[in-house]
Amino acid sequence: MRAFDELRGLEMFFKDEGRHGVSIVDLYELVQHAGNILPRLYLLCTVGSVYIKSKEAPAKDILKDLVEMCRGVQHPIRGLFLRSYLSQVSRDKLPDIGSEYEGGGDTVMDAVEFVLQNFTEMNKLWVRMQHQSQGPGRIREKQEKERSELRDLVGKNLHVLSQIEGVDLEIYKETVLPGVLEQVVNCKDDLAQYYLMECLIQVFPDVYHLQTLEALLGSCSQLQPTVDVKMLLSQLMDRLSNYAASSPDVLPEFLQVEAFAKLSSAIWKVIDAHAEMPVVGAISLYVSLLTFTLRVHPDRLDYVDQVLGACVKKLSGKPKLEDRRATKQIVALLSAPIEKYNDVVRALTLPNYPRVMEYLDSSTNKQMALVIIQSIMKNNTCIKEADKVEVLFELIEGLVKDVEGIAEDELDEEDFNEEQNSVARLIHMLYNDDPEEMLKIICAVQKHIMDGGPNRLPFTVPSLVFSALRLVRQLQSQDGEVVGEELPATPRKLFQLLSQIIEALSSVPSPELALRLYLQCAEAAGDCDLEPVAYEFFTQAFVLYEEEVADSKAQVTAIHLIIGSLQRMTVFGVENRDTLTHKATGYSAKLLKKHDQCRAVYACSHLFWVDNHEGIKDGERVLLCLKRALRIANAAQQMASVTRGSAGPVTLFVEILNKYLYFFEKGNPQVTSSAIQSLVELIKNEMQSDSTTQDPASDTFFVSTVPYIQYQKEKGGMMGEKYEPIKV
Amino acid sequence: MLVPGKIQHIICTGNLCIKEVHDYLKTLCPDLHITRGEYDEETRYPETKTLTIGQFKLGLCHGHQVIPWGDLDSLAMLQRQLDVDILVTGHTHQFTAYKHEGGVVINPGSATGAYSSITYDVNPSFVLMDIDGLRVVVYVYELIDGEVKVDKIDFKKTTTTTAH
Numbered sequence: 001m002r003a004f005d006e007l008r009g010l011e012m013f014f015k016d017e018g019r020h021g022v023s024i025v026d027l028y029e030l031v032q033h034a035g036n037i038l039p040r041l042y043l044l045c046t047v048g049s050v051y052i053k054s055k056e057a058p059a060k061d062i063l064k065d066l067v068e069m070c071r072g073v074q075h076p077i078r079g080l081f082l083r084s085y086l087s088q089v090s091r092d093k094l095p096d097i098g099s100e101y102e103g104g105g106d107t108v109m110d111a112v113e114f115v116l117q118n119f120t121e122m123n124k125l126w127v128r129m130q131h132q133s134q135g136p137g138r139i140r141e142k143q144e145k146e147r148s149e150l151r152d153l154v155g156k157n158l159h160v161l162s163q164i165e166g167v168d169l170e171i172y173k174e175t176v177l178p179g180v181l182e183q184v185v186n187c188k189d190d191l192a193q194y195y196l197m198e199c200l201i202q203v204f205p206d207v208y209h210l211q212t213l214e215a216l217l218g219s220c221s222q223l224q225p226t227v228d229v230k231m232l233l234s235q236l237m238d239r240l241s242n243y244a245a246s247s248p249d250v251l252p253e254f255l256q257v258e259a260f261a262k263l264s265s266a267i268w269k270v271i272d273a274h275a276e277m278p279v280v281g282a283i284s285l286y287v288s289l290l291t292f293t294l295r296v297h298p299d300r301l302d303y304v305d306q307v308l309g310a311c312v313k314k315l316s317g318k319p320k321l322e323d324r325r326a327t328k329q330i331v332a333l334l335s336a337p338i339e340k341y342n343d344v345v346r347a348l349t350l351p352n353y354p355r356v357m358e359y360l361d362s363s364t365n366k367q368m369a370l371v372i373i374q375s376i377m378k379n380n381t382c383i384k385e386a387d388k389v390e391v392l393f394e395l396i397e398g399l400v401k402d403v404e405g406i407a408e409d410e411l412d413e414e415d416f417n418e419e420q421n422s423v424a425r426l427i428h429m430l431y432n433d434d435p436e437e438m439l440k441i442i443c444a445v446q447k448h449i450m451d452g453g454p455n456r457l458p459f460t461v462p463s464l465v466f467s468a469l470r471l472v473r474q475l476q477s478q479d480g481e482v483v484g485e486e487l488p489a490t491p492r493k494l495f496q497l498l499s500q501i502i503e504a505l506s507s508v509p510s511p512e513l514a515l516r517l518y519l520q521c522a523e524a525a526g527d528c529d530l531e532p533v534a535y536e537f538f539t540q541a542f543v544l545y546e547e548e549v550a551d552s553k554a555q556v557t558a559i560h561l562i563i564g565s566l567q568r569m570t571v572f573g574v575e576n577r578d579t580l581t582h583k584a585t586g587y588s589a590k591l592l593k594k595h596d597q598c599r600a601v602y603a604c605s606h607l608f609w610v611d612n613h614e615g616i617k618d619g620e621r622v623l624l625c626l627k628r629a630l631r632i633a634n635a636a637q638q639m640a641s642v643t644r645g646s647a648g649p650v651t652l653f654v655e656i657l658n659k660y661l662y663f664f665e666k667g668n669p670q671v672t673s674s675a676i677q678s679l680v681e682l683i684k685n686e687m688q689s690d691s692t693t694q695d696p697a698s699d700t701f702f703v704s705t706v707p708y709i710q711y712q713k714e715k716g717g718m719m720g721e722k723y724e725p726i727k728v
Numbered sequence: 729m730l731v732p733g734k735i736q737h738i739i740c741t742g743n744l745c746i747k748e749v750h751d752y753l754k755t756l757c758p759d760l761h762i763t764r765g766e767y768d769e770e771t772r773y774p775e776t777k778t779l780t781i782g783q784f785k786l787g788l789c790h791g792h793q794v795i796p797w798g799d800l801d802s803l804a805m806l807q808r809q810l811d812v813d814i815l816v817t818g819h820t821h822q823f824t825a826y827k828h829e830g831g832v833v834i835n836p837g838s839a840t841g842a843y844s845s846i847t848y849d850v851n852p853s854f855v856l857m858d859i860d861g862l863r864v865v866v867y868v869y870e871l872i873d874g875e876v877k878v879d880k881i882d883f884k885k886t887t888t889t890t891a892h
Binding site: 417418421462466469470473477516519520523524527557560561563564565567568603606610611654655658659662665697700701704705708711712 | 746747748766767792793795796797799801802805808809811829842843845846848
């Protein structure tokens with residue numbers, strides 16, 4: 001390159017000579033007498049450059065002359081450098097449009113022809129280097145290396161061609177491209193072919209490629225079998241994809257040239273021709289084509305499906321994929337439509353989508369399933385049709401039940417929990433306002449999750465149960481009464497389903513969760529006025545309590561839930577209610593710890609007094625409960641003094657006192673002010689007695705209760721009168 | 729608002745159900761107080777909790793333990809028992825805020841709008857409390873028909889009801 005710089009100096013000299021009267025033409029003749037060919041030609045090019053500048057002869061003639069003369073040097077390396085010099089020196093002297101050298105018969109075509117010819121000759125020289133590298137191993141390598149370093153010299157010509165302003169689409173299509181492609185195909189050298197095609201794709205604008213797609217793709221199929229055609233195709237598609245993404249105005253062009261059809265058929269051909277190509281190569285081609293399709297034809301779901309179908313075909317007959325890279329590509333292939341559309345439902349309509357997923361190994365399948373669920377959650381997609389729900393569950397099958405290939409203990413517990421929580425969340429996204437469709441959805445989900453096995457049910461069942469209860473609520477508020485049993489979606493039918501679904505938890509076993517769900521259903525059935533159904537649910541809850549809930553702490557919570565639910569329900573007739581309250585109070589009294597017994601029993605007092613319901617205000621039974629609670633509290637005190645030498649804290653008494661006050665205020669005639677007075681005295685005595693354990697909590701409680709009583713007295717009116725007799 | 733660093737304390741009545749939600753709340757604010765709801769898988773949450781913020785004593789309880797559910801007088805009893813100025817409770821999935829003789833009872837409702845046997849048509853809601861000296865302003869945020877509605881309630885504490 002430094003030599004070139006020197007030659008520039010020489011050029012300047014020649015120019016000066018011109019001014020000194022020596023004619024350029026003469027100089028031109030003169031240098032041709034130089035002794036050795038190489039210097040001769042360098043001199044010729046240099047003079048030629050000055051000649052063109054002087055405009056004493058048309059540029060095209062000189063250029064033609066030069067390019068022909070350079071044929072004299074057939075040595076590859078020397079020839080390449082010579083022609084490279086020629087190219088460099090002539091660059092600004094081409095008769096391009098708007099250049100000073102245009103006109104008088106000199107046109108762009110001449111410029112194009114000159115460059116093309118130079119390019120052709122340079123390529124031939126370069127290819128010849130390949131055949132010349134005959135030496136043993138290391139020398140061969142060195143030669144190969146040299147060769148690849150020189151390739152830029154050849155490629156530069158293409159660059160020059162692209163820079164010529166006058167080269168528009170027409171000229172490109174008619175002259176430039178055919179010329180280049182002819183040379184590329186005919187040279188039959190894989191290195192050259194790959195490099196030049198790549199150059200071609202990179203250097204010329206995308207819009208040209210679009211219009212000459214057939215020619216390009218045609219040549220691709222004619223290349224040497226060892227050329228990595230799929231890489232070229234990928235590059236081409238990526239460029240076109242980016243072009244499509246750059247502005248929506250260009251999209252019609254794509255349609256006009258039927259880009260998809262041409263590209264896809266070229267790709268099928270390539271893949272068929274190279275049957276031994278590893279799967280990962282074919283799939284990466286599909287990925288490029290899919291990206292292209294999604295950018296250019298986002299609404300053509302049939303195109304997307306075609307690509308997926310081709311993938312299925314390629315994979316069919318082969319065992320599940322083991323190759324990591326191939327799997328990664330397939331995940332990319334499947335994720336692309338989801339990301340593009342942000343609407344999983346679309347992906348669900350592609351018939352080939354689930355088929356592709358089948359070829360993934362189990363853990364990648366699950367990974368893909370999670371991707372799908374995440375997309376749904378992120379975009380708040382609501383899946384509204386039962387048949388789409390079916391397809392969805394097919395896709396996420398790996399998460400929903402055990403599939404072969406994964407042993408249970410391989411799963412990390414945290415990961416498993418995350419997975420199942422995702423599925424549980426997903427169930428809430430399956431929703432339709434129309435009750436009939438919603439019922440179908442619920443049935444579909446039930447069918448799939450029931451096979452989940454004991455590890456999955458505790459996650460998935462609650463979601464489904466609450467989904468169903470929501471539907472019950474909706475049906476309840478839609479008509480005042482259940483309209484006709486012919487409609488499949490009725491609360492009764494739903495409660496049957498619910499019963500089955502919760503029943504499945506017994507296989508886990510998960511009694512506490514099942515108990516809670518039964519109580520929810522009981523309350524819901526009560527709201528629907530279905531007394532026998534509600535009773536049945538309560539029975540199930542009690543059975544679980546009796547037989548399965550053994551832990552004492554769990555029992556306390558469970559009994560409070562039972563009491564709380566029962567307290568609110570007004571659907572039961574007297575007999576049923578009696579049975580249930582009797583059971584509840586019975587179990588309350590049988591809790592292990594005295595304190596828990598006491599609290600549960602006074603909670604039961606509320607079962608007999610429902611504020612807004614005149615039918616359930618049984619003052620006597622309320623008092624009975626409270627007295628029973630008192631007895632238990634007394635017993636607790638005695639036990640404490642026996643076992644620990646001092647009576648326990650008075651907390652329970654204060655709590656019971658507060659309950660007395662509650663019912664007193666509500667107007668329970670059985671709860672008299674004198675009863676309250678005696679209780680107050682009792683507490684005071686206990687607190688002052690030496691044998692009582694000091695307990696700041698119960699002290700505080702009593703001390704809060706006293707001002708409360710004061711406050712009520714001071715209220716005046718009815719309340720004040722009531723409280724009047726109570727002295728603290 | 730729900731970005732880390734803006735909230736000083738989170739008070740949660742329970743039924744977060746899974747650890748993930750607990751962890752998420754912790755990222756908003758490390759000072760997380762929570763009591764046990766009947767569907768929480770974490771069994772070590774306490775049944776009740778008390779804490780002091782500024783001049784106020786707060787009590788926290790899910791509420792399924794207080795029968796009848798949602799009954800103000802029974803909740804007042806719990807408030808006396810815990811000896812707190814403000815009782816925060818839940819379970820009904822319905823926002824309420826009451827002032828009565830002993831103090832204030834606040835139910836922030838359900839943050840997710842989850843189904844409840846007690847309340848029909850649950851709207852997602854939560855509460856922001858601004859405690860300043862003897863005054864607390866309660867902002868309630870409710871999502872009704874796709875729109876966020878904000879309401880505000882003022883409570884002032886009289887010094888006679890301070891702790892014994």
